[in-house]
Amino acid sequence: MDNFxxxxxxxxxxxxGQIKMLGGEIKKRATRVLLVYGGGSIKRNxxxxxxxxxxxxxxxxxxxLPGVEPNPRITTVRRGAALCREHGLDGVLAVGGGSSxxxxxxxxxxxCYAGDPWDFVCGKAAPQKGLPLFTVLTMAAxxxxxxxxxxxxxxxxxxxxxxxxxxxxxxxSILDPCYTFTLPAxxxxxxxxxxxSHTFENYFSPIEDSFxxxxxxxxxxxxxxxxxxxxxxxxxxxxxxxxxxWCSSWAINxxxxxxxxxTWSVHAIEHxxxxxxxxxxxxxxxxxxxxxxxxxxxxxxQHRFADYGVRVWGLDPALPQRQLAETAIDKTREFFxxxxxxxxxxxxxxxxSQLEAMAKQAWNPRFASSVFVPLTVxxxxxxxxxxx
Amino acid sequence: MDNFxxxxxxxxxxxxGQIKMLGGEIKKRATRVLLVYGGGSIKRNxxxxxxxxxxxxxxxxxxxLPGVEPNPRITTVRRGAALCREHGLDGVLAVGGGSSxxxxxxxxxxxCYAGDPWDFVCGKAAPQKGLPLFTVLTMAAxxxxxxxxxxxxxxxxxxxxxxxxxxxxxxxSILDPCYTFTLPAxxxxxxxxxxxSHTFENYFSPIEDSFxxxxxxxxxxxxxxxxxxxxxxxxxxxxxxxxxxWCSSWAINxxxxxxxxxTWSVHAIEHxxxxxxxxxxxxxxxxxxxxxxxxxxxxxxQHRFADYGVRVWGLDPALPQRQLAETAIDKTREFFxxxxxxxxxxxxxxxxSQLEAMAKQAWNPRFASSVFVPLTVxxxxxxxxxxx
Numbered sequence: 001m002d003n004f005x006x007x008x009x010x011x012x013x014x015x016x017g018q019i020k021m022l023g024g025e026i027k028k029r030a031t032r033v034l035l036v037y038g039g040g041s042i043k044r045n046x047x048x049x050x051x052x053x054x055x056x057x058x059x060x061x062x063x064x065l066p067g068v069e070p071n072p073r074i075t076t077v078r079r080g081a082a083l084c085r086e087h088g089l090d091g092v093l094a095v096g097g098g099s100s101x102x103x104x105x106x107x108x109x110x111x112c113y114a115g116d117p118w119d120f121v122c123g124k125a126a127p128q129k130g131l132p133l134f135t136v137l138t139m140a141a142x143x144x145x146x147x148x149x150x151x152x153x154x155x156x157x158x159x160x161x162x163x164x165x166x167x168x169x170x171x172x173s174i175l176d177p178c179y180t181f182t183l184p185a186x187x188x189x190x191x192x193x194x195x196x197s198h199t200f201e202n203y204f205s206p207i208e209d210s211f212x213x214x215x216x217x218x219x220x221x222x223x224x225x226x227x228x229x230x231x232x233x234x235x236x237x238x239x240x241x242x243x244x245x246w247c248s249s250w251a252i253n254x255x256x257x258x259x260x261x262x263t264w265s266v267h268a269i270e271h272x273x274x275x276x277x278x279x280x281x282x283x284x285x286x287x288x289x290x291x292x293x294x295x296x297x298x299x300x301x302q303h304r305f306a307d308y309g310v311r312v313w314g315l316d317p318a319l320p321q322r323q324l325a326e327t328a329i330d331k332t333r334e335f336f337x338x339x340x341x342x343x344x345x346x347x348x349x350x351x352x353s354q355l356e357a358m359a360k361q362a363w364n365p366r367f368a369s370s371v372f373v374p375l376t377v378x379x380x381x382x383x384x385x386x387x388x
Numbered sequence: 389m390d391n392f393x394x395x396x397x398x399x400x401x402x403x404x405g406q407i408k409m410l411g412g413e414i415k416k417r418a419t420r421v422l423l424v425y426g427g428g429s430i431k432r433n434x435x436x437x438x439x440x441x442x443x444x445x446x447x448x449x450x451x452x453l454p455g456v457e458p459n460p461r462i463t464t465v466r467r468g469a470a471l472c473r474e475h476g477l478d479g480v481l482a483v484g485g486g487s488s489x490x491x492x493x494x495x496x497x498x499x500c501y502a503g504d505p506w507d508f509v510c511g512k513a514a515p516q517k518g519l520p521l522f523t524v525l526t527m528a529a530x531x532x533x534x535x536x537x538x539x540x541x542x543x544x545x546x547x548x549x550x551x552x553x554x555x556x557x558x559x560x561s562i563l564d565p566c567y568t569f570t571l572p573a574x575x576x577x578x579x580x581x582x583x584x585s586h587t588f589e590n591y592f593s594p595i596e597d598s599f600x601x602x603x604x605x606x607x608x609x610x611x612x613x614x615x616x617x618x619x620x621x622x623x624x625x626x627x628x629x630x631x632x633x634w635c636s637s638w639a640i641n642x643x644x645x646x647x648x649x650x651t652w653s654v655h656a657i658e659h660x661x662x663x664x665x666x667x668x669x670x671x672x673x674x675x676x677x678x679x680x681x682x683x684x685x686x687x688x689x690q691h692r693f694a695d696y697g698v699r700v701w702g703l704d705p706a707l708p709q710r711q712l713a714e715t716a717i718d719k720t721r722e723f724f725x726x727x728x729x730x731x732x733x734x735x736x737x738x739x740x741s742q743l744e745a746m747a748k749q750a751w752n753p754r755f756a757s758s759v760f761v762p763l764t765v766x767x768x769x770x771x772x773x774x775x776x
Contacts, residue, residue: 001403001565001626001627001630001631001634002403003401003402003403003404003405003406004402004403005399005400005401005402005409006398006399006400006402007399007400008396009397010394011393011394011395012393012394012395013391013393014391014392014393014394014646014647015389015390015391015392016391017391018391021393177389209627209630209631210631211607211610211611211614211615211631211634211635212604212607212608212611212631212634212635212638215603215604215606215607215608215610215611216600216603216604216607218603218607219599219600219603219604219606219607220600220603222599222603223599223600223603226599227599238389239389239597242389242597242647243389243597243598243599243600246389246599246600246646246647247599247600250600258402258634259402259630259634
């Protein structure tokens with residue numbers, strides 16, 4: 001097991017009605033916040049009103065930044081950081097899914113930085129401090145509510161990239177599964193694919209002795225397989241929504257990679273699909289993941305996919321290893337299909353015209369080492385071609 | 389799933405050589421610490437020297453409190469709190485296993501309290517603040533390195549009791565698996581029984597929809613079954629020691645009870661064995677746990693023990709439920725036996741003379757509700773008799 005540091009200080013208030021804890025959490029750390037959210041859904045389902053009531057009750061002033069895009073843009077981040085400075089705000093509150101939260105993270109550190117916040121995204125600078133960040137989650141997917149990562153897009157430049165800073169970790173997050181009851185089936189499905197993809201990225205690693213991390217990963221995958229279809233069939237099933245929500249936080253809060261070297265491959269490729277075509281992240285992941293699995297399956301990796309098949313899909317361990325591995329990958333694709341997710345790039349309107357540009361941009365030096373299976377630009381291109 | 393709050397702010401530096409992080413962690417929060425430890429083992433195995441070097445390098449002064457007992461006593465806590473006040477110390481550093489850490493926790497809050505620290509143990513008062521606490525772990529067992537619980541004994545009064553306060557949560561803990569290489573087989577075995585008992589206490593609950601918590605519990609149990617015998621056979625097997633250590637923290641840091649009502653039964657009974665006879669906690673738990681399981685096995689609970697048998701012991705799910713449950717319990721006893729742990733009270737020199745007094749003192753009102761199976765004083769007495 002590799003050395004690691006565990007430090008996840010986010011306070012999570014989980015469950016029905018936990019919005020009542022929001023005001024108190026903010027009041028400990030801030031007096032005037034930027035309220036960051038996306039479209040109008042939080043106004044229709046009552047979440048906005050519940051948040052506003054908490055702020056009013058606790059004498060917390062706020063300025064609003066609505067309209068965060070599904071792939072949040074650097075232009076919006078710049079606007080938010082400027083609002084914080086202009087109004088002397090001392091906290092940021094995100095209400096929504098991963099897009100609103102990621103945008104709020106970049107704003108929280110951008111507001112404390114004299115340069116352009118894109119410097120953080122492209123790695124030119126690292127955040128030295130940030131405004132305290134609070135989140136109210138309305139979608140189980142990205143895990144942004146309990147991790148230090150933000151993914152930001154520059155659509156004009158076809159760029160979508162993540163950065164990571166302890167100053168981006170939320171101070172407190174409200175996770176009320178009821179807030180996801182109104183989520184449509186396609187977004188629920190994309191969220192499940194996102195959670196599973198985070199788990200796969202952490203699970204498949206060259207090191208295999210991190211027993212707790214791997215057992216937890218298998219539990220999260222089984223949780224998605226059990227509760228994903230249930231949440232789609234019965235959108236107000238509390239047990240299903242609650243378990244998916246808690247899975248979303250733990251798939252990416254860092255626990256799953258503790259003790260092992262992990263390099264995320266599929267996410268780096270998917271980010272190009274979203275950067276070039278602005279598609280939903282979870283949909284891109286569902287298309288790519290089984291193809292990535294097939295592409296990296298070989299004599300050295302097959303036992304890992306076989307383990308995945310036995311432990312997660314309950315396949316018979318007496319079967320030959322290669323057969324187990326292939327069946328496990330097939331089952332992954334079938335599961336995404338059963339959730340109504342697309343299986344090809346054609347289904348989301350992507351043709352072969354930009355494949356080479358995307359493959360080239362997806363590659364980074366980490367693809368060459370510390371990774372489950374190293375990939376070249378040509379390998380990435382092949383995976384994209386398999387996905388057409 | 390029940391509502392809950394997740395708040396585990398302890399920073400854990402895990403792995404070989406992580407002692408190098410100790411000085412920096414203390415320096416952020418304290419300048420003069422009380423160094424709390426037990427017997428002389430940390431002087432023989434080099435841990436004391438490594439700690440002292442960290443303190444010196446970072447200009448942190450210290451006063452020592454050696455000789456903490458295996459079941460740490462309130463008299464030692466009082467002495468430690470007095471030393472903190474007398475020398476104006478602003479932090480507490482525990483080096484050792486659960487006993488040293490629990491003692492340090494009670495000292496950390498006792499030093500900030502005008503009354504007697506026993507008030508916290510018996511519930512007469514709740515800690516309002518505490519000195520920052522740091523730990524260097526040398527035994528995988530109690531999980532005290534990452535939880536807010538301290539168990540303290542008043543041997544004269546035959547009392548052993550736990551209390552719980554956010555002010556007892558360590559600020560930072562160093563978990564170096566190499567520090568447990570010199571642990572003798574009997575202590576390693578008792579530690580494994582302790583980790584498994586914490587997990588059982590959280591696992592068997594009236595609520596069954598906390599999927600992540602239960603999957604994690606099963607992983608920890610499988611980890612103990614895999615790595616316990618390995619650590620005993622090869623005391624310097626890093627993989628085994630590392631996985632047991634990380635299991636110990638997660639069995640009791642609160643994660644396993646999130647989303648479900650949990651009342652610990654076996655611990656409350658075992659605390660009486662230790663209070664009356666000063667036996668090793670993990671040994672008492674190994675004796676009692678399978679008997680508690682047999683006693684609470686009935687038509688309503690058998691499916692939970694059957695699930696345990698299938699998921700943890702890999703039993704064939706096609707077998708009848710009662711048979712699965714009984715086999716799972718038998719396997720638990722056999723496993724403890726295989727580690728060389730006693731199976732009866734007679735083996736640790738306990739006869740039937742104090743059973744009634746212990747049963748009476750073990751019972752508390754929580755035994756009557758929110759518990760997997762409610763127990764009366766007579767039930768506890770029966771479990772103790774089964775254990776003779």
